[in-house]
Amino acid sequence: MANETQVFDLRQFFSRANLRQLAAPVLVMLVLAMMVLPLPAFLLDFFFTFNLAVSIMVLLVAMYTRKPLDFSAFPTVLLTTTLLRLSLNVASTRIVLLEGHTGPDAAGKVIEAFGHFLVGGNTAVGVVVFVILTVINFVVITKGAGRIAEVGARFTLDAMPGKQMAIDADLNAGLIDDKEAKRRRGEVAQEADFYGAMDGASKFVRGDAMAAIMILLINIVGGLIVGVVQHNMSAARAMENYTLLTIGDGLVAQLPALIISVAAGMVVSRVGDDQDVGSQLIGQMGANPAVLMLTAGILGLLGLIPGMPNLVFLFLAAVFGAGGWYVAKRQRQEAEEAASAEEAGAQPVTTGESGDASWADVTPVDVLGLEVGYRLIPMVDKGQDGELLRRIRGLRKKFAQDVGFLAAPVHIRDNLELRPNAYRITLKGVEAGSGEAYPGMFLAINPGRVSGQLPGAATRDPAFGLPATWIEAGMREQAHAMGYTVVDASTVVATHLNHLILSNSSDLLGRQETQALLDHIAKESPKLVEDLVPKLLPLHVLQRVLQCLLEEGVNIRDMRTIVESLSEHATRSQDPLELAGRVRTALGRAIVQQLFPGNVELQVMALDPGLERILAQAVAAGGADGVLEPSLADNLLRETASAAQRQEDLGLPAVILVPNSLRWLLARFLRRAVPNLRVLANSEVPESRNIRVTAIIGGQG
Template sequence: MKGGANRMKIKEILILLAIIGIVIMMVVPIPVMLLSILLIINISLALMILLVAMNTKDALEFSIFPALLLITTLFRLALNVSSTRTILSEARGGPVIETFGNFVGGNTIAVGFVVFLILVVVQFIVITKGSERVAEVGARFTLDAMPGKQMSIDADLNAGLIDEQQAKERRQKIEREADFYGAMDGASKFVKGDAIAGIVILLINLLGGLVIGMMVHGLSLTESASTFSVLTIGDGLVSQIPALLISTSAGLIVTRSASKGNLAFDLSSQLLAYPKLLYIVAGTIALLGIFTPIGVLITLPLVITFVITARKMQHNIHNRKKEEEQMEEKQDIEEVKSPESVINLLDVDPIEFEFGYGLIPLADTGQGGDLLDRIVMIRRQCALELGLIVPVVRIRDNIQLNPNEYVIKIKGNPVARGELLLNHYLAMSSGIDDDSITGVETVEPAFGLPAIWVDETTKDRAELSGYTIVDPPSVVATHLTEIIKNHAYELLGRQETNSLVENIKGNVPALIEELIPNILSIGDIQKVLVNLLKEKISIRDLVTIFETLADYAAYTKDPQVLTEYVRQSLSRQITQQYSSVGDVLKVLAIGPDLEKKISESIQQTEHGNYLALDPSTSQIIHQRILEQVKKFMQTGNNPVILTSPTIRYFLRQLTEKTMKDIPVLSYQELEPTIEVQSVGVVNI
């Protein structure tokens, strides 16, 4: 442990000495051979930085880069000063500088200058300027996003998604990102200044070398120009090449975002992700070779390379998909074998629609089926009419059913079934049958009306005869809609109720804070909403419902009593729902004797009120109501029973099993503006 600490101290001392040595190089002359070694080290260091930048997945993995950028820039400037001193004083620059000058320039000095100027332009205008801009924008956006990220961390911590240690680590990462991009924004200015300094040093070496070569070294103008031009070009190149590498590294570092791997991984996985596009590239290059003077000799190797690469990529993608499928099958088998897999069998879908294999075209979009789109519309319709978010309907085929049969399940239990004939239409008579219209007799599944299945040739004649024609998808959609409406109260649990509360909490926070949980719990509210849905009263106006509950829950917690108060608050909605013609509502009234009989039979207990009627009396009441309902229906109107508020709920209990579709209303649930016409009276 002690030896490791000593080694760390030695490393720190060596780094400090190296930085001090860089500063000393600007003042103290150094030997030519040492200068050449340092120039090679500079190139090696720049190449190492570029490779590290290419292999980092996150900018923070190379967080030392801003400081390293400053040190390398200082090192490069110190080498520039030393090389300029050597060139001007000794008219030579060492093997590295002379090799770069002679190799690049060759026999033509102008070529060397052009190459050097291109490198300067590329670094200064393209890479350095772009890196500087990206670093500046990255720093600004990182700082602007800090408050939102901090709030997100606090929210996750409060929700229990992360613990205190994870929150601390994420906050530290955000702070490090802000510091990094801020430091990069500043460090990029050094790169820009280094490029400018390189141009200035070039001019000094060239002009100063011409003068010093003739005055100090006794060279002619031609010899001086030749010597110092080569040395100047070599010095500039040996300086600008590492600068270009480091500028490129800076650009790579600040542009790393939304990546899962290093640069090589991203290029191979993203740029070459679409092999078919390589065929298009190959075809384009082939056309250039055939129809332009470029020639097939140049383009053909590229075309072959692109085609082979595309074929190999397609083969690899196919193999990869095959391996993934095999892995998924293997995982599925392992999951089935594992004891925990039984838990998944306990899940029950709220709504299921199962059908025989003959009805598969209804759900298959490839065969023109639009059942999925119709179910989306059904959910929208139920949300508008009932105020309920209907769960996702699970659709599956079932080989145990007859080919043309379907079953609708609520929470795993069948509640309705029907049978369809594809390529036929359901024809329902308006009351006057036409003997010439023949088909397969059936019953309309949603409302139980007599109907017949007719083929395409009979459809038009049936329409002319006054029959209502419905296609099979519409029959299913109507049936499913009615089933969902009739069983909507079963789909509303505490979790769904909490979702409804959260949905309006932002609009009426004061109401929600007062009501929940101080006055009523989510379970209490759910019972009231279920009571409303059970009688097909929409709960879309939650604000009015919650306002009423907040007003009356202080006096009673009985869900049935609270439901009656809410119904009275929704009088406008209920009146409009059942008034069929204008402002007139035709009803079946409950006589005073029957009201008195029911009222006297209500028993009050500490657990709530209930109706205590002997079976014979209940049977007589049922019979009298049913007789009046039949007479009511003969008038062509939908029956509505009207009674006093005190017995409405208990009368509904008497009728809901045998006459569940007949609404029972109280006087307090109707608006004063509605005209009530009594078509009949039920007495006992």
């Protein structure tokens, strides 16, 4: 019963084991065993033949690959085949020295065939052929392949940042998704690793060539000593026997080495990745019929010279001429077929209508748009000196001064589909806000501390959602006296528009605005901009960094500091979030000054140390996009919102001070639940400012 269970377990193991995973370790162990274990002549023949077959197979695989990474295992194959050849040299040396006195077939039929058939049994010719093969392999092919691999590795590493930025650009443009971007980044890194490995692996072949020469000399000298001293052979006979065996052994090892070196050269010298080597050579060298015709003409002229091998030259001239005629005929046919297809596709299509669609019917989407009902038209009519037009011009100017860039113009148009007093604000064609305004009336906004109610149409302030009432002009002074904030209709619309522009300032900063901002800075500091874009940072990464700052209410007026900070850190990272964090640190004084004017004490909220550790673990596990446990997230949101409300009730800005590593996670997580909250990192607070913690979040848990 136990034996049956054991057999079942073994079958189960072998049925589940992946035999391909066992092949490489078994092969390496056999190769290493050949160095220490004596092999009979039959096994030597088998392994020498196997070595030759592997080298031929590697050459064919290299010729049929379309790009180097298709044969990414080649450096490992190069090492394994080199180790196999050296092991065979050791094994064959052992048997040659032990049995060489018995005759030319002492080390097997393969070595005998290479020693007699290839060099005619002539030791001098064998030595010369062996040296020539070694020189070709070592000096020409291996050295050239190694140089190509070395240069390829260097240029691939230099090009990695540009390739990564190109991938990021395609990702940001929506041309590829995250999976494709990840695959391309992995391919770029793998390409650099491949050329680096090939640079090192080429040294294996060079070392193998040097070892082959040394093994040849050692075998000749060792065979002479063994034959004369141990087997009492004459020096001439010993020299002939052992030298011939050694030459055969060297040739049978160097021929596969030469084939492998040629394969290495083909792999690293590939240019283009859409065809294999054969298709590429035939397609490029035989694509021009004029080249083939000229070659045929030159060969024909040489074939007419007396004393030349006329038949060979004239035969090759005829072959090249026929090839040129065939290529020219095929190209004419393809051109005629393409022209026919183009004429068929260019036939006009008649619709029977005089007004066909044209590109004039495609209107671009306005970045910023304001649509008004017909009763609000006087507010935006230039002919009637509309008050709202002047306010919008002033609004854009103030936005440029406060935020740091010029927003897109506001395109105003009437919309009869809206209610008469309604307006709608659009951002890139999408409605961002709407409301109603009543020309000639005033909006009395309740800031929270009023002494009574006003008669009129109750509503809410469209910008901030505060309770409000539309009142007649005659009640304006009474509303002021009761504590209301009173504004006219054009101010209502302008304030709403201003609020939406400030809230969506990051969406308003496009590539065109970013480039215009750089051009504006370059007028005063051209070198500063030139050193950053595009040398260190592409435009789209700079745009994303600025958008990250604007998303959290940080203005970009101090572009000099921003550009200098990016120039300092762009060489180490191209991640917009990380660069934005570095810029925030550089702008720390301005950020703090914006929240706490003057030199007043910074009264901020802080996290409980235990909560900080939990959040730090979440960041360590998932990066800046770490996922929080639901109950922890709910408690964090609730306590932060409550503490922020207490801060605002005391007339203080809602600011929470956190470690640098947690700032982005908390800013993104708390932004929607607590819109007025500002998250500061420790590194952003100047050392000269005093800090007082007014609330600890997470201390109850």
